[in-house]
Amino acid sequence: MSYLPHTDRDRREMLAAIGAESFEDLLAEIPESIRFRGDLHLPPPLSQQEVEEEFDRLAAENRRAAEKDAFLGGGVYDHYVPSIVGATLARPEFYSAYTPYQAEVSQGTLQTVFEFQSLLSRLTGMPLANASLYDGATALVEGVWMARAEGKGRTEIVLPRSLSPRYRAVLRTHLAAAAADIREIDFGEDGFVDAAALDGALSDKTAVVVVQSPNYFGLIEETDRIAERAHRAGALFLQVFDPISLALIRTPGEAGADIAVGEGQSLGGAIGFGGPLLGLFTAQERFLRKMPGRLVGMTEDLDGERAFTLTLQTREQHIRREKATSNICTNQGLMALGAMVYLAALGQKGLRRAALLSQERALELRKELAAAGASFPFDGPFFREFPVVFPDRAVRLGLLPYLFREGIVPGLPLQGHYPALGDAYLTAVTERRSRESIRRFGETVARFLRGIREEEDGHA
DSSP: OOOOSSSSEEEEEEHHHTTTTSSHHHHHTTTTTGGOOSSOOOOOOOHHHHHHHHHHHHTSSOOGGGGGOOOOTOOOOOOOHHHHHHHHHHHHHHHHHOOOOOOTHHHHHHHHHHHHHHHHHHHHHSSEEEEOSOOHHHHHHHHHHHHHHHHHSSSSSEEEEESHHHHHHHHHHEEEESSSEEEOOOOOOSSSOOOOHHHOOOOOOOOEEEEEEEETTEEEEEEEHHHHHHTTOOOEEEEOOTTGGGTTTTOHHHHHOSSSEOOOOOTTOOOOOOOOOOOOEEEEGTTTOOSOOOEEEEEOOSOEEEEEEOOOOSTTTTGGGGGOOOOOOOOOOOHHHHHHHHHHHHHHHEEEHHHHHHHHHEEEEEHHHHHOOOOOSSSSSSSSSSEEEOOEEEEEEHHHHHHTTTTOOOEOOOOTOOOOGGGEEEEEETSSSSSHHHHHHHHHHHHHHHHHHHHHHOOO
16 A cells, blocks of 8 residues: 655645755755665555554553553552543544634633633642643643742752652753752651751752652652741742642642642543643742743623633743743643543542542552561551562562562552662552452462462472
8 A cells, every 4th residue: 555645746846835956955954974874674565454453463562551450650540530521522622622822712712721720729729720731740840940030049949859750850851951950858767858958958049949749659748847948948839749639638728839730640631651641730829920831811701791811821922921931832721621520520529539539448458468568668648659568588589470460560660769769669549449459469469478488388
């Protein structure tokens, strides 16, 4: 099957239209030394049927989380998504809608963004919420940029190693060429922010203190005390939050956060292959004219009817562009709509129930694993996830492959980012994991250890 997007005549006409004589003219700016002149070693062409069969074969190599008891977390969580979320997103007026650029168009899209902002503001206790960003990591970057601009000469960013290692990596990448100094502080033996280390890192150069709560280990930080320390040093406090946890624990607004960002995937999003994700961005009132991205406001038209409009956007394509701290262009409209529908469908009670079920089952799993012989590096209050260390002897003798064969994904290994925690796994539990799944996880670990002991007794 051949595929000819353009004929030779098409190409000649296009080149003539732009004043080029050949395709090579289009590449004139690319140095000859870096051009590839050889033959690409590509497989032979395939028919449509053969392509479909190959894609099916490749897709079959994946393992869907729904096929297993997956206890994965670390930023992306398998929460139940009501069917109304997918049904709403699939409507063509939303599915095909483009990012709103003009205040007078897309009233439906603007209203959904306004509702999203309103729900997010209520959830976090923060007065302002924008129209969302790419993901939690880039929302953090935008928050730090805004904090630096507010700091006027303060260039240091303080963050603990209990902040997601992926978020820290994204932040370092974005600030690599900026006049900013990232000061990482270690966490204490209990897994929480070390107060002495934080105080030692603060100075009159500190622009912002970043803390994640629940932190990467699931531990719930005392954010109000951290905010107080940051403010006493003249710095801003930026909290990275988990939206589901806010149904149970102190909100960023109650803790005194100046800026609060988070990942919104757990609000009705899927967990597939790392995306699409949804960045949440909130701030205090004084940042109204400095926030990145879009803000949708409610007003009245000439007839006195309720209307929605883009407003106060400090970005390069809109008003106050000279004041912009960001050129962010996305509002992840479809994902924001999904989050809005999820929150509206569950309501305050439903969201609290999802959070409570997750927490209760996480506690049950921890109890089951402890009874099976596992240990835990941290004992403090946590939400939904916790690091677990399986007996070293069991790991060396193949516990993890055994769990996979039994259809259990125990969590994310922490050793790559946190070598001091050894073979710890970050294990997350949502309301999607049944009590039977949790018991089976514990019993499988116990059975494996029992098998080791019986084999050793047989050799004795």
